[in-house]
Structures are given as C-alpha cells and as structure tokens.
Amino acid sequence: MKPINVGLLGIGTVGGGTFNVLARNSEEIARRAGRPIRISVVADKNTALAESVTKGACRVTDDAFAVVSDPEIDIVIELIGGYGVAKELVLQAIHNGKHVVTANKALLAVHGNEIFAEAQKKRVMVAFEAAVAGGIPIIKAVREGLAANRIEWIAGIINGTTNFILSEMRDKSLPFDVVLKEAQALGYAEADPTFDIEGVDAAHKITILSALAFGTSMQFDKAHIEGISKLDAVDIKYAEQLGYRIKLLGVTRRAPEGIELRVHPTLIPAKRLIANVEGAMNAVLVQGDAVGATLYYGKGAGAEPTASAVIADLVDVTRMHTADPENRVPHLAFQPNQLANIPVLPMDEVRTSYYLRLRVEDQPGVLADITRILANEAISIDAVIQKEPDEGEAQTDLILLTHLTREKHINAAIAKIEALPVVAGKVTRLRMEELGK
Numbered sequence: 001m002k003p004i005n006v007g008l009l010g011i012g013t014v015g016g017g018t019f020n021v022l023a024r025n026s027e028e029i030a031r032r033a034g035r036p037i038r039i040s041v042v043a044d045k046n047t048a049l050a051e052s053v054t055k056g057a058c059r060v061t062d063d064a065f066a067v068v069s070d071p072e073i074d075i076v077i078e079l080i081g082g083y084g085v086a087k088e089l090v091l092q093a094i095h096n097g098k099h100v101v102t103a104n105k106a107l108l109a110v111h112g113n114e115i116f117a118e119a120q121k122k123r124v125m126v127a128f129e130a131a132v133a134g135g136i137p138i139i140k141a142v143r144e145g146l147a148a149n150r151i152e153w154i155a156g157i158i159n160g161t162t163n164f165i166l167s168e169m170r171d172k173s174l175p176f177d178v179v180l181k182e183a184q185a186l187g188y189a190e191a192d193p194t195f196d197i198e199g200v201d202a203a204h205k206i207t208i209l210s211a212l213a214f215g216t217s218m219q220f221d222k223a224h225i226e227g228i229s230k231l232d233a234v235d236i237k238y239a240e241q242l243g244y245r246i247k248l249l250g251v252t253r254r255a256p257e258g259i260e261l262r263v264h265p266t267l268i269p270a271k272r273l274i275a276n277v278e279g280a281m282n283a284v285l286v287q288g289d290a291v292g293a294t295l296y297y298g299k300g301a302g303a304e305p306t307a308s309a310v311i312a313d314l315v316d317v318t319r320m321h322t323a324d325p326e327n328r329v330p331h332l333a334f335q336p337n338q339l340a341n342i343p344v345l346p347m348d349e350v351r352t353s354y355y356l357r358l359r360v361e362d363q364p365g366v367l368a369d370i371t372r373i374l375a376n377e378a379i380s381i382d383a384v385i386q387k388e389p390d391e392g393e394a395q396t397d398l399i400l401l402t403h404l405t406r407e408k409h410i411n412a413a414i415a416k417i418e419a420l421p422v423v424a425g426k427v428t429r430l431r432m433e434e435l436g437k
C-alpha cells in the first residue's frame with residue numbers, strides 16, 4: 001500500500017527518537033495504521049546532525065519552509081518548539097492543506113485558538129499528544145476515553161524537572177539552588193530552566209488539558225502561575241511531618257462560577273498515589289462524574305517516550321486522513337461550534353485549603369490572636385503544630401492547616417496576622433489539595 005509521506009521539522013532529542021522508533025517498529029506501525037508511514041524529508045538547521053541520524057534513509061534539508069510547501073508531504077511533524085518560527089511553519093503547513101503533529105505545548109497554549117480555527121477552515125488535523133506529559137496518552141484519555149463523563153477536575157504533575165527537584169529536596173534535605181544545579185548537570189533542567197521552575201511549562205500543559213476537559217478555548221493568559229524557586233526546604237519537612245508531600249501541581253477544576261486554572265506548589269496527602277510520583281516522572285489524576293478518579297503515570301519527557309506520543313498521532317492521522325472532517329475526533333474534544341465560554345476564576349475566588357507557617361514570639365496569647373483573625377475571616381483550622389523554640393530562641397515556628405476557604409479570605413487574614421507585633425516577617429502560605437472525591 002502507498003506510504004503516507006511525512007516531513008519532520010527538527011531532529012533534536014524528540015525528532016531523533018521519532019525517527020528511530022518509526023524505523024525500528026515500522027512493520028507493526030504499518031499494520032496498525034493500514035499503510036506504511038514514511039519520513040520522506042527531515043529539516044534541521046544542523047544538516048550534519050540530521051544526516052547522522054537519518055543515514056541516507058531520507059532527504060535532508062535546512063529549509064523547513066520548503067518542507068511545509070512540498071506537494072509530496074501529507075503530514076508535517078513540528079518539533080522545533082517555541083512560538084516564533086514554529087508558529088509560522090505550522091500555519092503555513094495548515095494553509096497548504098497538510099496535517100500537523102506537534103509536541104509544542106507553548107505554541108498550542110498561547111496560539112492554539114488561531115491554529116485550530118485555521119485547521120478547521122482548511123479541513124486538516126492538528127494532533128498534539130506529545131504536548132502534555134510526554135509518553136502518557138493523556139490527550140487521548142481525556143478527549144476520547146472519558147467522553148462519557150462530565151469532567152470535574154484534573155490535577156497533574158506535568159513537569160518532570162520540578163518533580164525531580166522537589167523529590168531531591170525532600171530525600172536529601174537540600175535547598176532548591178543546590179538541587180537545581182544537580183538537575184542541570186544531569187540534563188533534566190535546561191541551561192535556562194525558567195519555564196520549568198517558574199511553572200510556565202506546567203501552565204501550558206494544564207491550559208491544554210483544561211480546554212479538552214471543559215470544552216473551552218485555550219485560556220493560558222488567565223492561568224495563575226507560581227513555580228518552586230521560592231520554596232523553602234523547611235516547608236517540605238513540616239509538610240512531611242503533617243502527612244503531606246509538596247508537588248508542583250497543575251490544577252483545573254469546574255467550580256459553580258467558572259473554571260479554576262492554576263499552577264503552584266501544593267501539599268497533597270502522602271497517602272495518595274500521585275503524592276508518591278517521584279523523580280522526573282509525570283502523573284495526571286482526572287476526576288470524572290461517572291468513572292470517578294483515574295490516574296495516568298509515565299515518562300513526561302525524553303526521546304523515545306515523547307516519540308511514542310508523536311507516532312501515535314501519526315497513526316491516528318494516517319487512519320483518519322481520508323475521513324470527512326466532520327467525522328474526525330474534534331481537536332478540543334467537543335465539536336468546534338459547541339465550545340463553551342466559561343470564564344477562568346480570578347485567583348481571589350478560588351477555594352482551597354492552606355498551609356501557613358509563621359515565625360512567632362513564644363508567649364501567652366499569640367495563638368489566640370492568630371486564631372481570632374482566622375475566625376473573623378470565617379476560616380476554620382484543621383491542624384496546628386508549634387515547634388519547640390531552639391535553645392536560647394524567643395521565637396518559634398507555628399504551622400497551621402486550614403479547611404477550605406477562598407483565596408481572598410486567606411489573603412486578608414495573612415495581612416492582619418503579619419501586622420501583629422508578635423509575628424516576625426512574612427507568613428509562608430502554600431495551597432493544599434486533598435485530591436479525594
């Protein structure tokens with residue numbers, strides 16, 4: 001049977017993995033897809049690298065724009081990343097009637113609405129399994145496997161670099177800066193790891209999952225984003241003593257007034273399976289009204305795990321490319337004319353529970369003053385621990401866990417607590433998620 005022809009843009013780690021897995025498993029993949037899938041051309045600025053990976057098996061060029069307008073090409077795989085030239089190439093490929101497979105979460109979270117609208121107009125598919133959680137088929141699960149459900153919430157460890165850093169901080173009681181250097185030396189974190197450690201990468205991914213779960217457009221600009229660079233190792237230790245682990249979670253939840261869309265360090269009960277996801281692994285917990293909680297676990301990055309997702313998309317596109325667009329799986333799970341305009345809640349309106357750490361004078365009435373402030377904001381306390389002051393110290397750490405409240409109420413209480421003369425410095429505030437029903 002006639003092969004389907006693919007143009008691969010970018011032969012870095014994931015591009016190389018895709019080329020190799022496709023070559024290694026070509027027969028099995030053709031049996032699944034119904035016809036061979038052939039990479040006909042690879043475009044990369046580094047043609048020497050491309051030649052060394054492809055070893056004469058296909059054409060090599062440094063001109064990616066020539067590939068997206070090559071009449072022989074049916075599917076373009078975009079593995080360049082970012083939203084500069086990658087956006088131009090993807091739009092050009094769509095304009096030329098080519099299907100696109102991409103791992104580019106930043107591009108889709110920020111420009112996905114424009115890209116999907118163009119794809120709709122041109123009746124082509126844009127597939128993006130590799131954009132979220134690498135090798136875990138989470139896009140397929142949310143878009144198709146859970147199609148019966150009203151999705152209630154998704155919470156995910158969707159950035160391997162930060163999960164590695166948090167695991168090391170906890171295991172070895174090391175500060176953030178030291179572990180970050182270790183992560184860079186091991187090649188987990190980029191030389192400029194800002195997108196990873198400041199939560200932007202996770203926000204791109206949870207934005208995509210949120211759109212798929214609730215049938216909205218991409219709302220990345222409304223996401224609340226906090227990373228782990230300011231996290232103190234002492235909070236990881238106290239959390240552990242209280243039975244919690246701290247993870248960088250992407251959370252999206254359906255609330256009565258809108259959708260929550262947020263990334264931040266989060267205390268989760270250590271007894272939850274997802275709390276035990278360590279190192280650079282990823283995991284996504286999805287709560288549907290019919291199915292209940294489902295958990296997806298695996299490698300969120302790396303050459304062959306990500307290639308696994310890219311090639312699954314190639315198989316899907318190959319199977320479906322002769323189908324009428326109306327009969328294909330919609331890009332964002334819901335039919336394009338059925339997307340809902342549900343607002344993302346401002347962070348002030350988000351309801352969750354909190355971990356507070358305060359440095360206080362060890363004297364009578366301090367706890368009473370603090371609990372009165374919380375009570376006046378209608379915040380109920382779940383647990384309190386007060387550490388023994390160190391030898392010769394007049395101050396000590398006080399840790400409070402609250403029940404559910406709105407962010408605006410905890411912020412108001414924190415401002416009042418910080419104004420108390422018996423409280424030294426700033427209150428450390430972390431959010432907690434039970435992740436039960």
Ligand code: HSE
Pocket residue numbers: 133134158159160161162188196201300301
């Ligand atoms: N930088 C990402 C991570 C990998 O650390 O998980 C690709 O999405």
